[in-house]
Amino acid sequence: MAGAETSSVTIKVEFSGGLELLFSNQRSHTLTLPAAVPTDNATTVPVPSTIEATKPADITYLIHYLRDHLLQERAELFEENGTVRPGILVLINDTDWELEGEGDYVVKEGDEVVFISTLHGG
Amino acid sequence: MDSVIGGPEYPLPLEDYKRYGRQMILDGFGLQGQVNLSRASVAVVGAGGLGCPALQYLGAAGVGRIGIFDHDRVEISNLQRQILHNEETVGIVNSRLVIDAVTSAISASNALTLLAGYDLILDCTDNVPTRYLLSDTAVALKTPLVSGAAQKFDGQLCVYHYGENGPCYRCIFPVPPKPSNVGSCEELGILGAVTGIIGNMQALEAIKILTGLHDGKPVMHIYNALSTPPFRTIKLRSKREGCPACGTGALEKALVRDTDYVQFCGGLRPDWEHTGLAQGEAGKRIDAKSLSALLASDPFAVEIIDVRQPTEFGIVHLPGSKNVPLKQLVEYPQNMSRKSRSSSPAGWVTTHRRQQTRCEVSTEVRV
Numbered sequence: 001m002a003g004a005e006t007s008s009v010t011i012k013v014e015f016s017g018g019l020e021l022l023f024s025n026q027r028s029h030t031l032t033l034p035a036a037v038p039t040d041n042a043t044t045v046p047v048p049s050t051i052e053a054t055k056p057a058d059i060t061y062l063i064h065y066l067r068d069h070l071l072q073e074r075a076e077l078f079e080e081n082g083t084v085r086p087g088i089l090v091l092i093n094d095t096d097w098e099l100e101g102e103g104d105y106v107v108k109e110g111d112e113v114v115f116i117s118t119l120h121g122g
Numbered sequence: 123m124d125s126v127i128g129g130p131e132y133p134l135p136l137e138d139y140k141r142y143g144r145q146m147i148l149d150g151f152g153l154q155g156q157v158n159l160s161r162a163s164v165a166v167v168g169a170g171g172l173g174c175p176a177l178q179y180l181g182a183a184g185v186g187r188i189g190i191f192d193h194d195r196v197e198i199s200n201l202q203r204q205i206l207h208n209e210e211t212v213g214i215v216n217s218r219l220v221i222d223a224v225t226s227a228i229s230a231s232n233a234l235t236l237l238a239g240y241d242l243i244l245d246c247t248d249n250v251p252t253r254y255l256l257s258d259t260a261v262a263l264k265t266p267l268v269s270g271a272a273q274k275f276d277g278q279l280c281v282y283h284y285g286e287n288g289p290c291y292r293c294i295f296p297v298p299p300k301p302s303n304v305g306s307c308e309e310l311g312i313l314g315a316v317t318g319i320i321g322n323m324q325a326l327e328a329i330k331i332l333t334g335l336h337d338g339k340p341v342m343h344i345y346n347a348l349s350t351p352p353f354r355t356i357k358l359r360s361k362r363e364g365c366p367a368c369g370t371g372a373l374e375k376a377l378v379r380d381t382d383y384v385q386f387c388g389g390l391r392p393d394w395e396h397t398g399l400a401q402g403e404a405g406k407r408i409d410a411k412s413l414s415a416l417l418a419s420d421p422f423a424v425e426i427i428d429v430r431q432p433t434e435f436g437i438v439h440l441p442g443s444k445n446v447p448l449k450q451l452v453e454y455p456q457n458m459s460r461k462s463r464s465s466s467p468a469g470w471v472t473t474h475r476r477q478q479t480r481c482e483v484s485t486e487v488r489v
Contacts, residue, residue, distance in 0.1 A: 120253065120273070121310070122171055
């Protein structure tokens, strides 16, 4: 897979509303994901060549990837049943992910994905 | 009769033309905007960090009737951001306002009655169950909801149930977060100026809606005081078809009456203070007086590990205590216990009085 321009996709990921605390207290991350990933969202990198069932990297894969590789705290604070836990809003290029196909949205070069924890204080 | 003050041609008292003139000359605002404000009624639920600035600007702008709903007592730790309160008063910026002050707690059984008759509701509250209750109530009463929230250096602002197909709070957050994943200003901290910014913007959104200046598009404004630029505006989805509050076949008023909001949001928030005060295993807990007595008899009797964040440790800590944030301690408990056992006969872990850490320490770490 190495070498080919289409084999990976680089995106910007941002955390806000306190979620950054789960990710090394760093708000902004630049990630390079494999363009084709296992359909079961296993996040071994690089993707083993023995994997046959692949799909383009999507937001569901990104959530698994973040959980397995960047999360510094308990997984339940970020992920639940393969998606984000209730109370986290996902934005794809400043738009609610529900308008973009949620987890099925295929990430594109230069996309910005933001994870925001809702606030309740006042 | 047309030229009579208060008549159709001059619908406002003479002094209002002077008082509100600077906003009345704004394009799109005009005389009609001011008339709308003077005839409008706004319910502000929560007169705390968000409610205070919102109330100030709504009052100053000439909103005719304002309902203030808050059952909490003002504590000294609130004064840093709840700027309308001083020792005993609530400041009033405009003596001509009609103010309904309601000090009973808003609940599923009284919300529909208490909030009926207002053109607009401002959610300036501080907890998840009340946020769902206010959203469902606003939908049932066909009222837009201007919702603000703030924590630490962050703020969020959104107008729900407004415009064509605008979503309600439940459309965006159908499932509430677990109580243990929700922090409060008390635990996480809050900068007063941040609630000021969000509260002011709630007043601004309210004024825009009442004067017809709001574009009705569903967006959320997200603020972080430390980022550049500090604001981000995100486009939200429209109404959720199957939303139990505002979707097709929604239950409307019955939903509000029949929902136990605290239960819906996963029950009461864990009472860390109470949990911490509970009797633990014998020999695993010590109260402050016993620890003080022990240290008085022998300052080196124990090693004290303070597991709070370094910032909190820096504010105040027990003499001779050592700061090892909980996360490090949990990651390398072996290291810590070996060290403390070699130098002292016993070790104690201290935490802030209302932190979750206390429970975690008691279950996960054995020093």
